[in-house]
Amino acid sequence: MVKKLPKVDVVTTGMGWTGGIVSAELTKAGFKVVGLERGEERTTEDYLHGHDEVKYTVHKELMHKLNKDTITFRNNLNEVAKPVRNIASLTIGEGTGGGGAHWGAQTHRYYPYDFEIRTLTEKKYGKKKIPKDMLIQDWGITYDELEPYYVKFEEMAGISGEVDPLAGKRSKDYPNPPMRKTPSMKLFQKACEDLGYHPYTVPSATASQFYKNPDGEQLSACQYCSFCGNYGCEYGAKADPIVTVIPTAKKTGNFELRTNSEVTRVLYENGKATGVLYRDTRTGVEYEQPADLVVLTSYTFNNVRLLLLSGIGTPYNPKTGTGIIGKNYCDHHTIMGATGFFDDEKFNLYIGTGALGMACSDFTVDNFDHSNVDFIHGGQIEMHQFGNEPISNNAVPMGTPTWGKEFKKASLKYSNRQISVVAQRGIMPWKQHYLDLDPNYKDAYGDPLIRATFDYTDQDRNLNEFLVEKCAGVLKKMGASKIDKHVMPEHFGGNFTYQHDAGGAIMGNDPKTSAVNKYLQMWDCENLFVCGASAFPHFGTTNPTTTLGALTYHATEGMIKYLKKGGQLVK
Amino acid sequence: MADKKNVDSTSRRAFLKTSGVALGGLIVGGGVTSLLTGKASTEKKQTKTTKVDYSEALQFFKRSSDFDALSAATEAIYPEDENGPGAIKLGVPYYIDKQLAGSYGHNVNDYMKIPFQEGEAPLYNADIILQGVRRLNEVSNTQHKKLFKELTEDQQIEILTQFEQGKVKMRLVNSAIFFALLREMTLEGCYCDPVYGGNKNMAGWKMKEYPGAQMSYANIIEEEKFIKMQPVSLASHK
Numbered sequence: 030m031v032k033k034l035p036k037v038d039v040v041t042t043g044m045g046w047t048g049g050i051v052s053a054e055l056t057k058a059g060f061k062v063v064g065l066e067r068g069e070e071r072t073t074e075d076y077l078h079g080h081d082e083v084k085y086t087v088h089k090e091l092m093h094k095l096n097k098d099t100i101t102f103r104n105n106l107n108e109v110a111k112p113v114r115n116i117a118s119l120t121i122g123e124g125t126g127g128g129g130a131h132w133g134a135q136t137h138r139y140y141p142y143d144f145e146i147r148t149l150t151e152k153k154y155g156k157k158k159i160p161k162d163m164l165i166q167d168w169g170i171t172y173d174e175l176e177p178y179y180v181k182f183e184e185m186a187g188i189s190g191e192v193d194p195l196a197g198k199r200s201k202d203y204p205n206p207p208m209r210k211t212p213s214m215k216l217f218q219k220a221c222e223d224l225g226y227h228p229y230t231v232p233s234a235t236a237s238q239f240y241k242n243p244d245g246e247q248l249s250a251c252q253y254c255s256f257c258g259n260y261g262c263e264y265g266a267k268a269d270p271i272v273t274v275i276p277t278a279k280k281t282g283n284f285e286l287r288t289n290s291e292v293t294r295v296l297y298e299n300g301k302a303t304g305v306l307y308r309d310t311r312t313g314v315e316y317e318q319p320a321d322l323v324v325l326t327s328y329t330f331n332n333v334r335l336l337l338l339s340g341i342g343t344p345y346n347p348k349t350g351t352g353i354i355g356k357n358y359c360d361h362h363t364i365m366g367a368t369g370f371f372d373d374e375k376f377n378l379y380i381g382t383g384a385l386g387m388a389c390s391d392f393t394v395d396n397f398d399h400s401n402v403d404f405i406h407g408g409q410i411e412m413h414q415f416g417n418e419p420i421s422n423n424a425v426p427m428g429t430p431t432w433g434k435e436f437k438k439a440s441l442k443y444s445n446r447q448i449s450v451v452a453q454r455g456i457m458p459w460k461q462h463y464l465d466l467d468p469n470y471k472d473a474y475g476d477p478l479i480r481a482t483f484d485y486t487d488q489d490r491n492l493n494e495f496l497v498e499k500c501a502g503v504l505k506k507m508g509a510s511k512i513d514k515h516v517m518p519e520h521f522g523g524n525f526t527y528q529h530d531a532g533g534a535i536m537g538n539d540p541k542t543s544a545v546n547k548y549l550q551m552w553d554c555e556n557l558f559v560c561g562a563s564a565f566p567h568f569g570t571t572n573p574t575t576t577l578g579a580l581t582y583h584a585t586e587g588m589i590k591y592l593k594k595g596g597q598l599v600k
Numbered sequence: 601m602a603d604k605k606n607v608d609s610t611s612r613r614a615f616l617k618t619s620g621v622a623l624g625g626l627i628v629g630g631g632v633t634s635l636l637t638g639k640a641s642t643e644k645k646q647t648k649t650t651k652v653d654y655s656e657a658l659q660f661f662k663r664s665s666d667f668d669a670l671s672a673a674t675e676a677i678y679p680e681d682e683n684g685p686g687a688i689k690l691g692v693p694y695y696i697d698k699q700l701a702g703s704y705g706h707n708v709n710d711y712m713k714i715p716f717q718e719g720e721a722p723l724y725n726a727d728i729i730l731q732g733v734r735r736l737n738e739v740s741n742t743q744h745k746k747l748f749k750e751l752t753e754d755q756q757i758e759i760l761t762q763f764e765q766g767k768v769k770m771r772l773v774n775s776a777i778f779f780a781l782l783r784e785m786t787l788e789g790c791y792c793d794p795v796y797g798g799n800k801n802m803a804g805w806k807m808k809e810y811p812g813a814q815m816s817y818a819n820i821i822e823e824e825k826f827i828k829m830q831p832v833s834l835a836s837h838k
């Protein structure tokens with residue numbers, strides 16, 4: 030009982046950042062786009078009574094609920110994966126805005142090294158530097174090629190930033206000045222400078238001043254209200270698809286948004302996609318939406334799951350290393366460093382934004398010599414002032430009990446006297462880390478869940494150890510009375526708490542080793558584009574959205590070219 | 601709930617006005633007080649004693665012995681001290697009771713499909729806490745022939761530590777999982793917005809020098825000195 034609908038030019042599968050960007054650019058170019066979104070439509074009015082830690086941070090009001098489906102996870106090929114059951118352990122976007130509603134809005138770019146990682150690593154250190162099963166590859170696009178699209182994303186989202194002196198060249202300044210500095214940020218800055226590092230204010234999609242983007246959408250000035258990451262912004266000061274790209278698409282008159290619409294298959298015939306199958310999540314009624322162009326915009330897990338469920342491309346086999354779909358899965362949810370406790374200083378730590386902070390790139394990518402270390406890539410040293418919420422922030426110095434009298438005393442004493450310096454690390458792909466369909470667990474409708482196989486490797490342990498020392502060194506310079514270094518557990522425990530997952534439908538310049546070309550167009554299916562971090566062959570140091578946004582802007586040019594002329598865009 | 605409370609307090613105020621008694625600091629005559637509270641007052645009381653918290657009754661728990669063990673356990677986790685109130689005065693047991701009665705207690709947003717594997721608890725949060733607090737009483741009875749609430753603080757801590765270390769046998773769940781959930785929910789109750797029944801009078805936030813649900817810090821973001829602010833709650837966002 031599938032209802033077949035009239036054909037449209039383009040259909041997207043999710044209305045978060047990638048779906049929003051695709052909808053805006055293609056409707057502006059005159060194409061009719063239908064945006065399918067499994068969740069509800071949201072407006073900033075939904076966020077007006079939202080300063081509530083229990084509702085948003087603890088119970089994850091804005092995130093996808095797991096009662097119908099989740100992901101499963103295991104550390105290695107010999108284990109039976111378990112489902113991630115608790116919503117607090119898997120926080121991914123749902124509803125218009127997707128993850129862009131409740132993101133923290135830190136907006137770093139990746140580095141030139143990332144895009145040519147294999148070539149540059151081999152050139153400088155020789156082939157032997159790269160372990161046999163580490164599957165790093167060049168991305169099929171260079172930083173210089175992507176740079177104008179970084180600018181496009183940054184201008185759309187009104188990024189407030191300060192130039193990182195060690196990053197790739199920029200053709201244009203950030204559209205807004207950096208966020209203001211708190212005393213804790215200044216302390217970090219001074220310490221880094223004393224150590225000879227190069228600190229800068231973290232670029233953010235929280236606007237430091239009123240801003241109008243090139244599409245005419247407006248952002249208010251950020252109020253540093255602290256209810257930011259995990260929350261929507263009631264002021265419309267945080268760039269979110271619902272205040273940027275979605276209104277841009279709507280005002281063209283070429284866009285139709287359909288909420289409560291969950292895509293279940295890409296329909297595929299004779300090497301081409303013919304449309305998608307989706308279900309109304311309330312009635313269960315199924316619809317077929319034919320389209321000339323299908324764009325997957327449902328975040329890493331569901332992008333890959335839809336490909337596998339639809340039988341498009343060859344599934345990756347971790348034993349033989351053959352096949353493509355599911356390959357190079359990289360999880361970026363382990364961020365460690367050290368926490369400093371300050372007996373003699375007190376900071377207004379309840380203030381903050383999801384991106385407020387400072388960072389330095391002295392130890393990231395190949396910004397330092399790797400000849401004598403047993404890892405490649407690196408990490409960004411950073412400190413944040415998110416606005417410490419009282420339930421989620423009760424760290425006490427190591428050795429203090431975690432409940433009872435002593436705990437209460439110490440947690441109260443240090444609630445405004447602690448600063449963490451952490452390092453976001455690059456995550457390299459390995460032969461044994463991948464995504465596939467779980468053989469045991471299904472969603473409410475009987476389709477298999479996606480399964481992630483991932484664990485730490487020596488590369489992670491060695492790099493992490495190196496970076497933790499650097500973080501502790503900064504805290505020492507900052508004058509912390511007591512410094513606790515974070516300890517990496519033996520195995521990755523399966524907490525997927527800020528949507529930092531990459532790979533599974535990776536990009537490259539060779540159909541034998543990649544799923545999509547540099548326009549995110551599938552090699553195996555020319556009218557199917559797969560947007561998002563699913564295209565990253567490895568996870569760069571920092572947060573993914575600026576890079577996946579830039580890649581998506583670049584991809585929309587390819588989509589327009591395809592809609593006009595057809596054919597593979599890269600031969 | 602909030603509306604009902606408002607109606608109550610306005611009508612109470614209206615009553616006092618028409619009866620010629622002013623509010624605030626005044627000692628109200630016995631007749632009026634008894635009218636308001638429904639019981640005869642034997643001594644002079646301030647008007648504040650006339651407040652009844654209609655939200656403090658049990659939604660989830662049925663047996664007082666369960667709720668009493670829960671209360672005592674939360675107080676051991678977050679005790680009253682020179683900084684201020686402990687879990688009980690902050691309303692934590694009622695916070696937990698309300699949470700367990702609702703969607704969180706029944707894991708409506710979690711994936712609960714079978715099969716559950718070793719190490720996974722195939723139970724709802726409400727079942728874990730209920731079984732756990734009953735075990736607190738049972739273990740207290742075995743070890744000390746007393747209810748958990750009747751034990752000395754040291755004895756309570758010792759028993760809770762056994763739970764925390766996973767040493768107490770429970771059905772289909774490790775006692776460490778129960779303890780971790782109890783600790784987490786206790787902290788939630790201490791520091792949640794008062795709308796949830798915990799953090800009474802924002803006393804948890806005051807101890808933590810946390811200003812609550814403020815709307816903006818734009819004017820103090822660069823301030824060098826620590827700024828202590830009177831907290832505000834969601835009730836002020838109406």
Ligand SMILES: Cc1cc2nc3c(=O)[nH]c(=O)nc-3n(C[C@H](O)[C@H](O)[C@H](O)COP(=O)(O)OP(=O)(O)OC[C@H]3O[C@@H](n4cnc5c(N)ncnc54)[C@H](O)[C@@H]3O)c2cc1C
Nearest residue numbers: 043045046047067122123127128133134135292327572574
């Ligand atoms: C707490 C938190 C903090 C974060 N902070 C940052 C940060 O500071 N910086 C940063 O760069 N990134 C951050 N992120 C990550 C960021 O949110 C994502 O990178 C970004 O949203 C990815 O864009 P996307 O379009 O791929 O996915 P999303 O924006 O999540 O959009 C995907 C959409 O697809 C919908 N969907 C999924 N499956 C289907 C289906 N089958 N049918 C129909 N619709 C479907 C979903 O409901 C969702 O709306 C954060 C994420 C979280 C959770």
Ligand code: SF4
Nearest residue numbers: 235251252254257262
């Ligand atoms: S911190 Fe700024 S951007 Fe974030 S929610 Fe508050 S006002 Fe909006």
